[in-house]
Structures are given as C-alpha cells and as structure tokens.
Amino acid sequence: MRGLGRIALAAYASVILLPLMLLVITTMKTTPEFYADPLGLPRRWDFSHYRELFDGQTMWRYFGNSAVVTLSTVALELLLAGMIAYGILRSGRKLGGFMFALFAAGLMVPSQVNMIPIYSLLRKLGWTNSLTGLVLVSAAVLLPLSVFMLSGFMRTLPKEMLEAGAIDGAGEATLLVRIVFPLCAPYLASTAAFLFVIVWNDLLFPILLVGGKDKLTLPLALLQFRGEFVTDYPMLLTGVVVSTVPMIVLFVFLQRYFISGALAGSLKG
Amino acid sequence: MKPGKRLILFYLPGTVLYLALFVYPTLTGLYYSITDWDGLSPSYRYVGADNYARLAEDIVFRKSFANNLKFMLAVVLVQTAVSLALALQLTKKNKRTVALRALFFVPTVLSSVSVGFIWTFIYDPSLGALNGLLEKLGLGALTQNWLGDMDLAIFSVAAVQAWAHIGQMIVLYVAGLQAIPRELLEAARLDGGTRGQVFRKVTWPLLAPAAAIVVSYTTIQSFKAFDLVFTMTGGGPAYSTEILSTFIYGAAFTNGTFGFASAASVVFLALISLITYLQFRLLRADRVSY
Numbered sequence: 001m002r003g004l005g006r007i008a009l010a011a012y013a014s015v016i017l018l019p020l021m022l023l024v025i026t027t028m029k030t031t032p033e034f035y036a037d038p039l040g041l042p043r044r045w046d047f048s049h050y051r052e053l054f055d056g057q058t059m060w061r062y063f064g065n066s067a068v069v070t071l072s073t074v075a076l077e078l079l080l081a082g083m084i085a086y087g088i089l090r091s092g093r094k095l096g097g098f099m100f101a102l103f104a105a106g107l108m109v110p111s112q113v114n115m116i117p118i119y120s121l122l123r124k125l126g127w128t129n130s131l132t133g134l135v136l137v138s139a140a141v142l143l144p145l146s147v148f149m150l151s152g153f154m155r156t157l158p159k160e161m162l163e164a165g166a167i168d169g170a171g172e173a174t175l176l177v178r179i180v181f182p183l184c185a186p187y188l189a190s191t192a193a194f195l196f197v198i199v200w201n202d203l204l205f206p207i208l209l210v211g212g213k214d215k216l217t218l219p220l221a222l223l224q225f226r227g228e229f230v231t232d233y234p235m236l237l238t239g240v241v242v243s244t245v246p247m248i249v250l251f252v253f254l255q256r257y258f259i260s261g262a263l264a265g266s267l268k269g
Numbered sequence: 270m271k272p273g274k275r276l277i278l279f280y281l282p283g284t285v286l287y288l289a290l291f292v293y294p295t296l297t298g299l300y301y302s303i304t305d306w307d308g309l310s311p312s313y314r315y316v317g318a319d320n321y322a323r324l325a326e327d328i329v330f331r332k333s334f335a336n337n338l339k340f341m342l343a344v345v346l347v348q349t350a351v352s353l354a355l356a357l358q359l360t361k362k363n364k365r366t367v368a369l370r371a372l373f374f375v376p377t378v379l380s381s382v383s384v385g386f387i388w389t390f391i392y393d394p395s396l397g398a399l400n401g402l403l404e405k406l407g408l409g410a411l412t413q414n415w416l417g418d419m420d421l422a423i424f425s426v427a428a429v430q431a432w433a434h435i436g437q438m439i440v441l442y443v444a445g446l447q448a449i450p451r452e453l454l455e456a457a458r459l460d461g462g463t464r465g466q467v468f469r470k471v472t473w474p475l476l477a478p479a480a481a482i483v484v485s486y487t488t489i490q491s492f493k494a495f496d497l498v499f500t501m502t503g504g505g506p507a508y509s510t511e512i513l514s515t516f517i518y519g520a521a522f523t524n525g526t527f528g529f530a531s532a533a534s535v536v537f538l539a540l541i542s543l544i545t546y547l548q549f550r551l552l553r554a555d556r557v558s559y
Contacts, residue, residue: 013369
C-alpha cells in the first residue's frame with residue numbers, strides 16, 4: 001500500500017514536470033529542429049527565440065503593464081478591504097452584519113455576470129483603453145473576496161489589545177494602523193499573494209477593458225501572439241515561458257504565502 | 270469604548286467603489302436582460318421576458334448548458350478524487366512533502382492562457398507530445414484529435430482544468446487531514462482497525478467538511494472556467510466546448526446581442542447563487558464535533 005502511494009506521487013510529479021520540461025526544451029530548439037523532431041532534445045540550447053521575442057515585441061512594456069496593474073490593484077484592495085473589514089470588526093452587530101452581508105453577497109456573483117454592464121459603463125465613461133479603469137474594476141470585483149478573507153482573519157485577533165488601545169485614548173485610525181495591521185501582517189501577505197495571482201493572470205477584464213497594443217497585460221499579449229505566431233510553437237511557448245517565469249520565481253521564494261493565501265481564499269464559505 | 274462614528278469613513282471608499290463598479294452594473298445587467306439592446310445603439314426596446322423565452326429555445330444555449338454540466342462533472346470527479354488520493358500521501362510534515370506540495374501547486378499560479386497554450390501544444394494531433402508519446406510506446410492506435418474531436422474535446426479541456434487545480438485542492442485536503450487529531454487515528458488503529466477501516470470510519474467522516482469545500486469550490490470554479498476554454502478552443506469545434514461563460518461572451522461581443530447575453534448572465538447568476546447557497550448550507554450542517 002505504501003509503495004502504491006509512492007508510485008502515485010511519482011506519477012503525478014511527472015505529470016506536472018514533464019509538460020513543463022517539454023515547454024522549456026521546445027523553446028530552446030530552432031524551428032526547423034522542432035518540426036523534424038518535436039519530442040527530442042535540442043542539439044544545442046538555442047536562445048534565438050527569446051531574442052526574437054524581445055526584439056520583435058515590447059515585452060518589457062507588457063511586463064510593466066502587468067506589474068503596474070497587479071501591484072496597484074493589490075495595494076488598493078488591501079487598503080480598501082482592510083478598512084472595511086476593520087469597520088465590520090468594530091461596528092455594532094447590526095451595522096457590521098449588514099456590511100458583511102453586503103459584501104458576502106457579492107461572492108455569489110461571478111465576473112461573467114457583470115462583465116457586460118461593467119464594459120458598457122466604462123465605455124460610457126470613456127475608459128475603454130485605460131489601465132486605471134482596469135485597476136478600479138479589478139479592485140471592485142475582488143472586494144467581496146478580500147473583505148470576506150480579511151474580516152475572517154481580523155475576527156481571530158485578541159479583542160483585549162484593541163480595547164486596551166481604545167482605553168488609552170487611541171482613535172480608530174491609530175488602532176487600525178498601529179495594532180491591527182501589524183498583527184495581521186502575515187494574513188495580509190497571504191491575501192496579497194492570493195490576489196496577486198488572480199490579478200496577474202486575469203484575462204476576462206483585460207480583454208474587455210484594454211485594447212491598445214501599448215496597454216496589454218501579459219496574458220492578453222500572449223493571446224495575441226497566437227495570431228502572430230500561429231503554429232510556430234517554439235515562439236509561442238517562448239512567450240509562455242517569459243510570461244510565466246516571474247510568477248514561478250515569486251512562488252519559489254514566497255511559497256508559504258501563496259499556499260496559505262490559496263487555502264484561506266478557497267475557504268470562503 | 271464605543272467605536273466612534275468615524276467608522277463610516279472606513280467603510281466609505283471601498284463601499285463607494287463597490288457600489289459604483291460592482292453593485293450598480295449587476296443591477297443594470299438585470300435591466301438589460303429585458304431589453305433588446307445590441308450594446309451600441311443609444312436606443313433599445315423593452316422586450317419583457319422575450320430574451321428568456323428565446324434562451325430556452327436556443328440550441329447553442331442548451332448545448333452550452335449541457336456542455337457545462339459535462340465539464341463540471343468530469344472536472345469534479347477527477348479533481349476531487351485525484352487530489353484526495355495524493356493528499357493522503359502528503360500529510361506528514363517533512364521536507365519531501367512540503368516540496369511535493371509546492372511542486373503540485375505550480376500549475377495553479379500559471380495563467381490560464383499559459384496553461385491553455387502548453388496543453389494545446391501537447392494535444393496537437395501531429396506535433397504534440399501526447400500522440401507522439403503514444404506512438405513511441407507502440408500505442409499509435411490510441412492517438413486522437415484531442416481538441417478537434419467533437420465528443421472528446423470537452424473532456425480534454427476538463428483534464429487540463431483538473432491538472433491546473435489539483436494542487437490547490439491538495440492544499441485544502443491536507444489542511445483538513447492535518448486537523449484530524451492524531452489520537453483518534455491511533456486509538457482506532459490500536460483497536461485493531463485496518464488501514465481501510467480507519468479511513469472509512471474515522472478519517473472520512475472528519476474529512477467531510479474539507480471534502481464538501483473541495484467539491485463545491487471545484488464545481489463553481491468549473492462553471493466559471495472562461496479563460497481556459499476561450500484560449501484552448503474558443504467554444505469549438507462546433508460548439509462542443511461552448512460553456513455558459515463563453516456563450517455569454519459570444520452573445521455579447523461576437524453577435525452584438527447585449528440584451529440576450531444579459532439574460533443568459535442572469536440565468537448563470539441564478540445557477541451559481543444556487544450552488545453557492547447550497548454550499549453554505551452543506552457546510553453549516555457538516556460541523557462534526559468530537
């Protein structure tokens with residue numbers, strides 16, 4: 001029985017590793033080499049596809065767009081949701097309960113339901129090619145999840161600390177910044193990591209809200225590469241590797257937060 | 270120490286954003302569903318429940334619904350079973366399990382577009398690794414047109430969806446398994462239980478809440494799987510992989526029938542709300558105490 005378990009783990013590990021290895025290997029072959037032997041190892045580790053990609057595409061711009069959108073959204077999210085969660089924590093049962101329900105109800109509304117009206121609204125506002133619009137929309141849409149996660153975490157904080165601070169004359173803002181945020185730091189980090197993955201990889205809202213070539217985020221740019229490279233797999237997969245490496249690097253160093261964030265985020269409800 | 274009235278200020282910015290860009294659009298979406306708006310013209314007419322009636326008769330919508338159910342069932346079965354099986358092997362806290370859990374989690378941090386491209390490549394009938402591997406193993410008879418075959422495509426995509434999310438479900442299961450008190454398991458074993466019996470009588474019942482979460486999360490996630498399907502097949506071939514979310518997108522942005530698409534979104538919303546609600550109830554009812 002134990003042996004079977006080990007085999008299962010090894011088997012699944014291959015199911016994860018082999019596609020990823022194939023991905024990288026394919027990008028290191030020259031295109032003719034690839035067509036000659038799709039599965040074989042390259043004769044030399046050829047980086048020409050990477051050079052071609054960076055020369056032909058504004059990759060740094062796409063990176064920049066993704067980074068700006070993701071970091072802004074996550075920062076804004078933690079701030080807004082943190083304040084709301086704190087408000088819920090400190091409010092009386094009626095107000096707190098109402099606000100919590102208001103945001104929790106949003107959990108039942110998937111993005112595909114608001115995408116059309118949000119698109120129309122932004123078009124009316126003239127924000128159809130705006131990264132700012134994207135940030136605001138992404139932040140709004142993630143509020144139910146963030147408020148849910150953060151208020152759950154905040155509820156686990158020892159009440160006495162807040163009460164002691166209040167008795168000492170601290171105002172609500174001070175309590176939030178000096179006591180709650182520091183205590184919540186690991187939770188904020190996990191939530192940030194979870195949100196980071198969601199926003200960085202998002203396709204739905206960028207597709208709707210960003211049109212200009214200079215404003216594309218990575219997933220969107222990648223999708224457009226398909227139109228350009230068609231079945232030039234080595235080039236296409238080079239795009240995939242380049243888009244993926246930052247996330248993998250972050251993941252390797254910050255695994256703990258990504259995983260605990262995913263755990264907390266999946267437990268919504 | 271009554272919390273000050275200043276609290277309203279804390280609620281304000283987030284709530285304003287939420288109301289403006291989330292609640293208001295959702296409500297206007299409900300409104301659009303009873304019009305025949307095409308998304309562009311400044312004027313449109315009320316059509317009452319017309320859109321809903323047309324939805325019920327629309328062949329593509331019905332196909333999307335059926336496809337979504339097929340997709341969901343396939344994903345839920347594979348994802349929950351495989352992740353449980355693997356999680357059971359990964360409950361100990363040592364370097365190896367931590368490393369494996371991290372490895373298994375990697376697909377979850379990849380964008381669906383990346384995952385879609387990787388697997389479209391692997392599934393390629395002539396250049397792809399899957400058929401290539403089958404040929405090399407002498408199983409050439411089993412090669413398929415994984416994404417081009419109308420009956421197979423939806424399941425090929427479902428397999429990829431599972432691949433991308435098993436790692437996340439493993440994390441949930443491991444958390445659930447680690448929450449089971451050791452003493453109970455040891456007591457059961459001391460009482461003479463075989464591994465199978467211990468699992469059935471002790472582990473499984475206490476794992477029920479985690480399992481419920483995994484199943485419902487996977488269900489909802491599979492209904493929402495827009496990015497992956499859009500990237501891999503765009504709903505084809507012949508709408509065999511069209512699911513509700515891609516249907517809504519198509520109805521709105523390809524066909525320019527915003528009113529009709531909004532009606533579909535409302536149906537979608539009702540479905541997801543129902544599932545989410547059932548999930549809430551199921552979890553409250555599953556509080557096992559010991």
